[in-house]
Amino acid sequence: xxxxxxxxxxxxxxxxxxxxxxxxxxxxxxxxxxxxxxxxxxxxxxxxxxxxxxxxxxxxxxxxxxxxxxxxxxxxxxxxxxxxxxxxxxxxxxxxxxxxxxxxxxxxxxxxxxxxxxxxxxxxxxxxxxxxxxxxxxxxxxxxxxxxxxxxxxxxxxxxxxxxxxxxxx
Amino acid sequence: xxxxxxxxxxxxxxxxxxxxxxxxxxxxxxxxxxxxxxxxxxxxxxxxxxxxxxxxxxxxxxxxxxxxxxxxxxxxxxxxxxxxxxxxxxxxxxxxxxxxxxxxxxxxxxxxxxxxxxxxxxxxxxxxxxxxxxxxxxxxxxxxxxxxxxxxxxxxxxxxxxxxxxxxxxxxxxxxxxxxxxxxxxxxxxxxxxxxxxxxxxxxxxxxxxxxxxxxxxxxxxxxxxxxxxxxxxxxxxxxxxxxxxxxxxxxxxxxxxxxxxxxxxxxxxxxxxxxxxxxxxxxxxxxxxxxxxxxxxxxxxxxxxxxxxxxxxxx
Numbered sequence: 001x002x003x004x005x006x007x008x009x010x011x012x013x014x015x016x017x018x019x020x021x022x023x024x025x026x027x028x029x030x031x032x033x034x035x036x037x038x039x040x041x042x043x044x045x046x047x048x049x050x051x052x053x054x055x056x057x058x059x060x061x062x063x064x065x066x067x068x069x070x071x072x073x074x075x076x077x078x079x080x081x082x083x084x085x086x087x088x089x090x091x092x093x094x095x096x097x098x099x100x101x102x103x104x105x106x107x108x109x110x111x112x113x114x115x116x117x118x119x120x121x122x123x124x125x126x127x128x129x130x131x132x133x134x135x136x137x138x139x140x141x142x143x144x145x146x147x148x149x150x151x152x153x154x155x156x157x158x159x160x161x162x163x164x165x166x167x168x169x170x
Numbered sequence: 171x172x173x174x175x176x177x178x179x180x181x182x183x184x185x186x187x188x189x190x191x192x193x194x195x196x197x198x199x200x201x202x203x204x205x206x207x208x209x210x211x212x213x214x215x216x217x218x219x220x221x222x223x224x225x226x227x228x229x230x231x232x233x234x235x236x237x238x239x240x241x242x243x244x245x246x247x248x249x250x251x252x253x254x255x256x257x258x259x260x261x262x263x264x265x266x267x268x269x270x271x272x273x274x275x276x277x278x279x280x281x282x283x284x285x286x287x288x289x290x291x292x293x294x295x296x297x298x299x300x301x302x303x304x305x306x307x308x309x310x311x312x313x314x315x316x317x318x319x320x321x322x323x324x325x326x327x328x329x330x331x332x333x334x335x336x337x338x339x340x341x342x343x344x345x346x347x348x349x350x351x352x353x354x355x356x357x358x359x360x361x362x363x364x365x366x367x368x369x370x371x372x373x374x375x376x377x378x379x380x381x382x383x384x385x386x387x388x389x390x391x392x393x394x395x396x397x398x399x400x401x402x403x404x405x406x407x408x409x410x411x412x413x414x415x416x417x418x419x420x421x422x423x424x425x426x427x428x429x430x431x432x433x434x435x436x437x438x439x440x441x442x443x444x445x446x447x448x449x450x451x452x453x454x455x456x457x458x459x460x461x462x463x464x465x466x467x468x469x470x471x472x473x474x475x476x477x478x479x480x481x482x483x484x485x486x
Contacts, residue, residue, distance in 0.1 A: 026203070027203060028175075028199070029175040029178075030178045031178065031199060031204065031205065032207070032235075034203070059175070061174070061436070063175070064434060064436070128436065128437050129437060129441070130438060130439065134439075136206060142437075142439045146441060
């Protein structure tokens with residue numbers, strides 16, 4: 001990353017711009033995530049057809065309502081780091097977050113707003129790893145995902161997000 | 171308190187009866203979404219009603235990931251699971267199932283010897299379909315039944331290829347397991363599933379075999395690797411008075427959910443702190459990675475906790 005004085009690119013002292021690499025959703029807990037070229041984000045609710053869409057509530061954690069869990073993101077770089085550090089292949093459909101990005105410092109974006117394509121998201125908290133994923137995958141990824149388990153966000157402005165969209169500060 | 175979803179919701183897409191007393195069920199997701207993947211020889215729990223949970227092998231090929239196929243023999247003297255399936259289950263009905271568990275690891279080069287008794291054929295159906303799908307011929311099945319074979323059409327390609335030996339013990343000799351397992355070389359791997367007397371006879375026949383070359387299918391449930399305690403203890407909720415016995419290896423989270431404990435669980439791995447709860451009696455065995463020694467004097471991360479004493483009393 002390089003420093004810049006550009007107002008549009010400046011956030012927390014460091015400029016960044018990333019890309020949407022993969023998009024996934026699943027309608028119910030435990031079912032495999034399916035890859036899509038685009039997802040429809042609904043402001044204030046979640047992703048059309050996803051298990052955590054508010055008023056759908058068919059996810060593993062849906063018994064714990066959370067307004068700020070409308071969409072979740074994960075870094076491609078974390079998948080590569082888990083392979084590098086633990087020799088575990090964790091594929092984009094396996095981390096069970098919705099949007100896999102590259103070049104986006106997710107851990108630094110809590111409470112900040114940023115754009116994914118035309119949509120505006122507000123990060124609410126870091127995701128934490130859970131045994132649920134290990135149970136589904138049969139892979140020992142709980143420890144490898146600590147501190148790099150993705151980001152939970154609220155959808156401020158909805159719309160269509162597509163693979164290849166730019167992710168940027170706002 | 172709302173509970174976590176712990177099962178996969180499916181609908182009964184088809185029921186057939188290829189042989190009297192044998193039903194084949196096809197389960198699918200309501201939107202034909204893919205179901206959780208499984209390994210050859212894996213099994214699932216069917217939640218047939220309150221406290222009525224039964225385990226059955228998956229009979230379709232693992233690459234057919236949009237459905238689960240099961241073969242169920244009606245056991246009139248059983249505990250009620252197969253009777254419910256045969257008499258109470260209808261196409262269109264909803265049924266919750268567990269994630270698939272277990273499976274078979276085949277020898278890649280040497281012969282894999284499958285030995286089935288009666289409806290014990292079921293785990294070998296997905297295994298054989300997997301092998302056939304991979305164009306692998308290094309297996310043989312010996313399948314004996316006290317009557318006609320139940321679901322031969324499900325392994326028809328293997329039968330036609332001459333890799334299956336079927337016997338009816340009403341008129342054929344009882345299988346000589348020692349001869350069967352020694353017929354394919356000392357590096358073979360053997361697998362067996364069937365009624366308990368058959369399993370005991372088979373175990374005797376392979377008693378001198380190295381354990382890594384023997385797979386006995388008993389639907390055993392793998393213990394979670396985060397078991398909190400090696401000893402049985404009782405978990406007690408002080409406010410409601412409700413209590414449960416926690417066996418070694420049991421999942422304390424599931425037990426506390428059954429007790430309607432007012433404890434919130436999230437990561438279930440001892441790091442998020444969501445289930446941090448004051449303890450009154452114990453002392454707990456702390457397996458978390460978030461509490462300081464001073465905090466552990468008062469609180470416990472319940473999801474990974476064990477107990478050094480006979481009772482873990484929680485202020486909940």
